Amino acid sequence: MTDLPPANVRRASQPQASTGSVLVSVAAAFDPDRLTQARRLAGLTKRAVAEQLGVSAVAVGQWEAGTHPPRPDHIGVLAEVLDVPPSFLAAGRPYARLDDSAAHFRSLRHTPAHQRAKAIAFAEQVWELVYALERRVQLPPVDLPGFSAGEVSKGAVGGDPLQAAQTLRRHWRLGTEPIPRMVRVMEAHGIIVTLVPFAGNATATVDAFSTSHLPRPIVVLTPDRANDVYRHRFTAAHELAHLLLHGDAVPGDLLQEKEADAFAAEFLTPGAVIRPQLPTRMDLKALERLGQQWGVSVDSLVYRCREVGTVSDPAYRRAYQRLAQLRNLGLFQAEPVDKYPGEVPALITRAYALAEEHGLTMPALAQELSYRLPRLRLLLGQETADIRPQLRLV
Amino acid sequence: MTELKPSPQAQECFGANPAELLGAVSRAIYQAHGQALDAHVSGGLRSNDTYGATLHVAQYEQLVDMTRDITGVSIRRPVDVSCRFELVVLDEQMVVLYPWRYAVDRATRREDARMRPPVSELRKTLLSLTANTISRQLTFEHAALSAEELDAQFAEEELVLTQLREFGQVVIIGFASSPDGLFDLGWGIAELVDQDRGTVKWSYWEQLPPPEAGSDAFSPAIRSPLAQRDGDRASRFDSAAADDDFGLSPRLPLAEPPISEPEAPPQPTASSKPED
Numbered sequence: 001m002t003d004l005p006p007a008n009v010r011r012a013s014q015p016q017a018s019t020g021s022v023l024v025s026v027a028a029a030f031d032p033d034r035l036t037q038a039r040r041l042a043g044l045t046k047r048a049v050a051e052q053l054g055v056s057a058v059a060v061g062q063w064e065a066g067t068h069p070p071r072p073d074h075i076g077v078l079a080e081v082l083d084v085p086p087s088f089l090a091a092g093r094p095y096a097r098l099d100d101s102a103a104h105f106r107s108l109r110h111t112p113a114h115q116r117a118k119a120i121a122f123a124e125q126v127w128e129l130v131y132a133l134e135r136r137v138q139l140p141p142v143d144l145p146g147f148s149a150g151e152v153s154k155g156a157v158g159g160d161p162l163q164a165a166q167t168l169r170r171h172w173r174l175g176t177e178p179i180p181r182m183v184r185v186m187e188a189h190g191i192i193v194t195l196v197p198f199a200g201n202a203t204a205t206v207d208a209f210s211t212s213h214l215p216r217p218i219v220v221l222t223p224d225r226a227n228d229v230y231r232h233r234f235t236a237a238h239e240l241a242h243l244l245l246h247g248d249a250v251p252g253d254l255l256q257e258k259e260a261d262a263f264a265a266e267f268l269t270p271g272a273v274i275r276p277q278l279p280t281r282m283d284l285k286a287l288e289r290l291g292q293q294w295g296v297s298v299d300s301l302v303y304r305c306r307e308v309g310t311v312s313d314p315a316y317r318r319a320y321q322r323l324a325q326l327r328n329l330g331l332f333q334a335e336p337v338d339k340y341p342g343e344v345p346a347l348i349t350r351a352y353a354l355a356e357e358h359g360l361t362m363p364a365l366a367q368e369l370s371y372r373l374p375r376l377r378l379l380l381g382q383e384t385a386d387i388r389p390q391l392r393l394v
Numbered sequence: 395m396t397e398l399k400p401s402p403q404a405q406e407c408f409g410a411n412p413a414e415l416l417g418a419v420s421r422a423i424y425q426a427h428g429q430a431l432d433a434h435v436s437g438g439l440r441s442n443d444t445y446g447a448t449l450h451v452a453q454y455e456q457l458v459d460m461t462r463d464i465t466g467v468s469i470r471r472p473v474d475v476s477c478r479f480e481l482v483v484l485d486e487q488m489v490v491l492y493p494w495r496y497a498v499d500r501a502t503r504r505e506d507a508r509m510r511p512p513v514s515e516l517r518k519t520l521l522s523l524t525a526n527t528i529s530r531q532l533t534f535e536h537a538a539l540s541a542e543e544l545d546a547q548f549a550e551e552e553l554v555l556t557q558l559r560e561f562g563q564v565v566i567i568g569f570a571s572s573p574d575g576l577f578d579l580g581w582g583i584a585e586l587v588d589q590d591r592g593t594v595k596w597s598y599w600e601q602l603p604p605p606e607a608g609s610d611a612f613s614p615a616i617r618s619p620l621a622q623r624d625g626d627r628a629s630r631f632d633s634a635a636a637d638d639d640f641g642l643s644p645r646l647p648l649a650e651p652p653i654s655e656p657e658a659p660p661q662p663t664a665s666s667k668p669e670d
Binding site for chain 1: 470472473474475481483485488490519520522523525547550551553554555557558560561562629630631632633634638639640641642643644645651652653654655656
């Protein structure tokens with residue numbers, strides 16, 4: 001392995017901290033990209049930031065472009081507006097820049113641009129946290145065929161999604177049995193998976209996304225979809241397909257999305273094994289039982305029935321539409337992810353716990369990363385809501 | 395209160411012991427009507443606007459309040475379909491209760507009542523869950539099929555619709571009322587057959603008796619469980635899995651850059667090659 005960080009990971013000299021003139025030193029070491037990252041995390045436009053600072057949007061644009069640095073007094077207000085410590089805006093920490101086009105969004109058409117930007121900035125932060133933990137704890141090495149240093153070489157598993165799923169099952173020694181813990185098996189092979197409401201109430205609009213353009217592949221799953229363990233597992237497998245097959249992300253590409261669905265179906269329910277187990281006529285209760293054994297939804301098995309021709313197209317459409325309707329209503333979900341420990345990400349949490357046993361503290365880590373503590377807790381999966389004590393006026 | 399004798403249909407929809415639930419439903423609608431009547435009287439309007447507006451909210455709130463402590467009842471709001479109110483859901487039976495004041499007078503027959511157009515997305519979605527009518531209108535897709543094949547295809551669709559009921563259906567809590575009284579109350583299965591006109595087709599209806607005055611009719615404290623559904627659930631996909639660790643081990647802090655990928659095997663160099 002190389003001692004140098006990958007190409008898209010930057011380092012700079014550590015800013016000199018001074019209790020008397022923190023803002024001056026931050027201004028001197030100002031990092032334009034950090035301003036962009038903080039602004040995206042806050043979900044603000046340049047114009048919105050400018051209005052709150054009382055400067056022009058052009059000025060903010062110049063700061064982000066690096067043509068003119070902000071004054072120290074602007075640094076203080078910027079930090080306040082963007083809810084980051086002033087030191088966040090300084091260079092000197094490992095930073096993996098992720099391009100907007102380098103992530104696959106499950107619901108691209110429904111995800112507003114500013115939410116995508118926020119999601120990408122979140123993924124950058126997840127990597128920063130993982131990098132900080134990796135310096136203290138040996139994590140499972142990345143074991144994804146063709147992946148190295150934020151790049152996926154084509155041809156490692158072939159281009160066909162079904163073959164790729166079969167190849168990965170063999171490579172990970174999963175046999176042809178049901179996969180009891182989909183998320184855990186991904187983490188055990190070095191893939192970072194998160195399940196936190198990184199964008200508050202707007203997280204639902206993002207659904208799920210993944211990127212293989214960072215030194216570790218990252219899959220971001222969202223809690224709003226976690227009330228259905230089967231959909232959650234399928235989404236995880238879908239994102240795994242993007243990591244494996246679609247290094248050259250074409251966001252929203254319908255063919256890639258279909259390939260990812262085909263991969264997920266084959267990975268979770270290998271066709272050669274599941275087909276003989278399907279009922280010979282439409283029997284939704286039998287499919288439900290089979291789905292429970294394999295950890296997949298009834299509709300995915302209805303789709304399998306159609307593949308082998310045991311149901312007619314009209315019956316398939318009728319069942320598929322109604323089941324989709326039921327899922328969207330969300331009234332009858334009885335299988336939330338939290339009842340399935342193997343589907344809740346644990347790698348980052350456990351890595352932090354081990355590092356803590358060996359002396360790392362939350363404030364020290366927050367300071368190292370220049371994050372506020374609530375942000376760090378969120379990234380560690382320890383905070384799903386604001387846990388500050390609430391003042392009640394009586 | 396009046397003893398409710400469960401019908402086979404009630405047992406199918408609400409479990410083997412539905413009396414408490416149906417009693418709570420009856421109390422809820424009468425309570426909501428009472429609330430609306432109080433608002434109507436206090437408002438002093440000649441029109442029924444205050445009554446109607448209060449009842450619209452109270453029917454949902456009372457259904458939730460009266461049933462939330464019954465074992466097997468969950469209170470949920472739809473996820474992807476807009477709905478201001480929480481709904482009562484029976485998890486085991488996969489049934490959601492939806493209140494509908496189908497008439498504001500005694501004269502309108504339930505069978506003739508229509509949902510006011512434009513029908514909301516919520517109503518369209520919920521009432522499609524009980525759809526059991528298939529269109530026998532032939533299309534180009536059917537052109538190549540024989541009469542037997544057509545019959546088989548329609549029969550299969552009907553079979554699917556029957557089976558789909560077990561995956562989630564809506565039970566309408568239907569009633570007719572005005573400040574003059576609560577004229578009719580019951581539960582039933584209805585399907586929205588014409589979305590544009592709001593036409594509804596009832597496939598089942600059962601009257602609910604009023605709660606007895608002076609009893610514990612307005613107490614929501616009911617805690618007997620609804621009967622369980624069939625227990626033949628298959629083994630879970632994760633039942634065989636043991637907890638696994640990631641083989642995490644501490645590293646000398648900040649000593650070297652992380653090792654995030656397996657180290658490549660050393661390449662043989664000229665000096666390491668065995669001599670011939």
